[in-house]
Amino acid sequence: MxxxxxxxxxxxxxxxxxxxxxxxxxxxxxxxxxxxxxxxxxxxxxxxxxxxxxxxxxxxxxxxxxxxxxxxxxxxxxxxxxxxxVTLDRELAETALGKIEAEVGDVYAAVDQDGVEGMTLIEPGYRMPHPTLPAVRVGRRDDLWHRPITKVLLRHPRLSDDELAATARAVVGSLATVTMSGPGTVELQPCGxxxxxxxxxxxxxxxxxxxxxxxxxxxxxxxxxxxxxxxxxxxxxxxxxxxxxxxxxxxxxxxxxxxxxxxxxxxxx
Incomplete structure (x- = not known):
């Protein structure tokens, strides 16, 4: 070497x-x-x-x-x-989503469940950025919170990823860490x-x-x-x-x- x-x-x-x-x-x-x-x-x-x-x-x-x-x-x-x-507190995640939607209107959300057998759950309207990744569609947003999660994935029907991420960072504060990891992939994860x-x-x-x-x-x-x-x-x-x-x-x-x-x-x- x-x-x-x-x-x-x-x-x-x-x-x-x-x-x-x-x-x-x-x-x-x-x-x-x-x-x-x-x-x-x-x-x-x-x-x-x-x-x-x-x-x-x-x-x-x-x-x-x-x-x-x-x-x-x-x-x-x-x-x-x-x-x-590390899991993302689901009450904090819901609060963060509410703050974001108060600024930009409705977003589409998905979550990654914790654990080696955890599933990716997507609410109505959410489109997976990677079609090859498995996901389970749920009937309503409340169904996203039934099990511990590691992060929330967000998409907006009109805003760019940069615009959505910037707004999310401005309003979420210490509730979560906001990241952007790819096209159509703005995420909320545990703070820090x-x-x-x-x-x-x-x-x-x-x-x-x-x-x-x-x-x-x-x-x-x-x-x-x-x-x-x-x-x-x-x-x-x-x-x-x-x-x-x-x-x-x-x-x-x-x-x-x-x-x-x-x-x-x-x-x-």
């Missing part, structure tokens, strides 16, 4: 490591395998809940930890259990919980430090992770908010932007 290589490689999934069709390129798989042989650990750090990443972790050959749910979950793939999980908090917990569990961590992402929800890691790499088409704090910008996910950078440290076949 190159003596300047990183010991921990933290990658977002959607828009970063994954291609548009939810696959990982052979080139990316190859360089991640070389990194593993060199002693580096690959850690998926995603907004997807634990149940929504299992098949992808299998493709990546990951039997260790993954950070899911925007940092609310640290999932042990090999043991199929959560090492750590970010990808950085989950990554820090997983790194501590693995005995690895931020000083030897390289992180890859494409959206504003990756900003805390970039601040935590030693080196943050934004994809070429990343949101301007993330590009502004990145240490470098690579190619797009379709052009193997993650692999291009990792090959500097772990070589090419």
């Amino acid at each position: 190159n003596r300047t290589a990183y010991a921990l490689v933290a990658t977002d999934l959607d828009g970063t490591l994954l291609r548009r069709d939810d696959t990982v390129s052979p080139r990316s798989l190859a360089v991640l395998a070389r990194a593993a042989r060199a002693g580096a650990r690959h850690l998926v750090v995603t907004g997807r809940p634990a149940p929504g990443v299992r098949s992808l972790l299998d493709v990546l050959g990951c039997t260790g930890l993954a950070v899911c749910g925007q940092g609310a979950q640290v999932y042990d793939a090999g043991a199929h259990r959560l090492l750590w999980s 919980i970010t990808k950085a908090t989950g990554l820090a917990l997983a790194a501590e569990h693995l005995g690895l430090s931020r000083r030897r961590t390289i992180a890859f992402g494409d959206m504003p929800n990756d900003v805390p992770m970039f601040h935590w890691a030693a080196h943050g790499v934004a994809m070429a088409d990343a949101h301007p908010e993330l590009r502004a704090v990145a240490d470098e910008v690579t190619l797009t996910n379709e052009d193997d932007g993650v692999a291009v950078v990792l090959e500097r440290f772990f070589g090419r076949e």
Whole structure:
């Protein structure tokens, strides 16, 4: 391993490591395998809940930890259990939704339930940003709150994601953390919980430090992770908010932007 290589490689999934069709390129798989042989650990750090990443972790050959749910979950793939999980208080979530709708009118909502078997529930009118992800449609909003949740997902019929996120941050305050993780994906999660908090917990569990961590992402929800890691790499088409704090910008996910950078440290076949 190159003596300047990183010991921990933290990658977002959607828009970063994954291609548009939810696959990982052979080139990316190859360089991640070389990194593993060199002693580096690959850690998926995603907004997807634990149940929504299992098949992808299998493709990546990951039997260790993954950070899911925007940092609310640290999932042990090999043991199929959560090492750590934080839920969003459902009364606070309802209050936050009420404050947002008082400003922008009706929004469409969904929730990710807690647990390794938790479901994504969507209310009438909500459209999943990732059609391949499983979701259960409920009859009314009250049905979203029957079980503990890790986050609320929001969509607005007219406002852009940036506009909705900005309004939500302005009115929600300390009720929740507001993130934007992709097109059509504005989220409310437990206050203070970010990808950085989950990554820090997983790194501590693995005995690895931020000083030897390289992180890859494409959206504003990756900003805390970039601040935590030693080196943050934004994809070429990343949101301007993330590009502004990145240490470098690579190619797009379709052009193997993650692999291009990792090959500097772990070589090419």
